Amino acid sequence: MALRCAAPGRVRWLARALAGSARLLPPAAAPPGPPGPARTGPPQLSAQARFASSAGSGTEGPQRRVVVVRITSPFAWLRTRFYYLLIRLYFDHEFSIEEFTRGAKQAFSVVSKLLSQRKLDLLEELVSAEVLQVLKEKISLLPDSHRDALAADIDAIMYTTEGDVRIYYDDDGRKFVSILMCFWYLNGANLPDEVPGEAKVFQIVFGDENTKEKKHLLTANYEFQREFTEGAKPDWTITRIEHPRLLE
Numbered sequence: 659m660a661l662r663c664a665a666p667g668r669v670r671w672l673a674r675a676l677a678g679s680a681r682l683l684p685p686a687a688a689p690p691g692p693p694g695p696a697r698t699g700p701p702q703l704s705a706q707a708r709f710a711s712s713a714g715s716g717t718e719g720p721q722r723r724v725v726v727v728r729i730t731s732p733f734a735w736l737r738t739r740f741y742y743l744l745i746r747l748y749f750d751h752e753f754s755i756e757e758f759t760r761g762a763k764q765a766f767s768v769v770s771k772l773l774s775q776r777k778l779d780l781l782e783e784l785v786s787a788e789v790l791q792v793l794k795e796k797i798s799l800l801p802d803s804h805r806d807a808l809a810a811d812i813d814a815i816m817y818t819t820e821g822d823v824r825i826y827y828d829d830d831g832r833k834f835v836s837i838l839m840c841f842w843y844l845n846g847a848n849l850p851d852e853v854p855g856e857a858k859v860f861q862i863v864f865g866d867e868n869t870k871e872k873k874h875l876l877t878a879n880y881e882f883q884r885e886f887t888e889g890a891k892p893d894w895t896i897t898r899i900e901h902p903r904l905l906e
Contacts, residue, residue: 741823745835749825749886758882759818762839766880767812769896773797773905774809785896786883796905804904807847807876817842821879832890836883836897844873877902 745753765784772780778794785793797805821838828834881898885891899905 738820738823741825744825749833749835750892755820758837759820759839762837762880762882763815763818763841764812765882765896766839766841766878767810767815769880769899770808770810770878770901773899774805774807776805785899789897789899793899793905800905803848807845807849807874807904808878808901809845810841810843810878814844815841816844816875831887833886834883835886836881838879838881838898841878841880843876843878845876846871846873849874876904 742753742755769781769784772778773793776797778790778797781790781793819840821840822836823838824834824836826834826836879898879900879902880896882894883897884894
């Protein structure tokens with residue numbers, strides 16, 4: 659579910675990264691959601707992105723910069739802020755979406771690399787049992803190029819935004835909060851230019867026309883869930899992993 663996470667220390671490292679309101683818990687089957695209409699996926703992002711190159715002072719070669727412009731629905735923005743207020747008022751007085759987002763980015767980077775390396779046994783304390791079982795079936799069928807494209811270096815994450823936020827109770831009266839995070843990241847895997855579903859394929863030229871570096875701007879959706887029932891562990895777990903057109 660560089661920042662290479664060694665097996666013995668991965669949990670301690672993630673615990674520090676997600677301290678406070680954004681920690682990961684041991685695997686557990688995701689509880690059923692509330693009754694009602696099926697939840698919708700992450701919001702559609704209307705965005706443009708480009709590379710800009712310039713010679714840096716005192717450095718060799720050009721510097722890269724990616725600019726992502728997102729058009730946000732005012733209703734969706736107000737809705738998520740209302741939910742964050744409810745979380746702070748009734749569940750976690752110290753909750754901060756800024757701190758949560760920082761921890762979620764680092765967790766996404768670690769989990770995506772472990773997926774790419776097929777180290778699924780190291781995900782048992784990071785991802786719910788149900789999701790992990792599905793991942794084991796899917797990863798074994800992926801071609802190497804698609805598996806390489808799953809990995810996201812922390813510095814290659816260009817944009818992060820929250821998607822759906824839910825607060826609900828299950829049939830046993832347990833309280834849960836789930837936050838869907840959407841990530842845009844650059845990856846240099848050898849994917850065909852016509853890979854469907856990605857935002858854009860960039861062809862960046864540095865120095866002369868004979869030196870080219872191609873990057874894919876890809877998306878991923880990870881859902882983090884925490885139980886807020888009295889006596890439950892104050893930790894978060896990943897209960898949903900989506901890499902559109904790569905991991906299906």
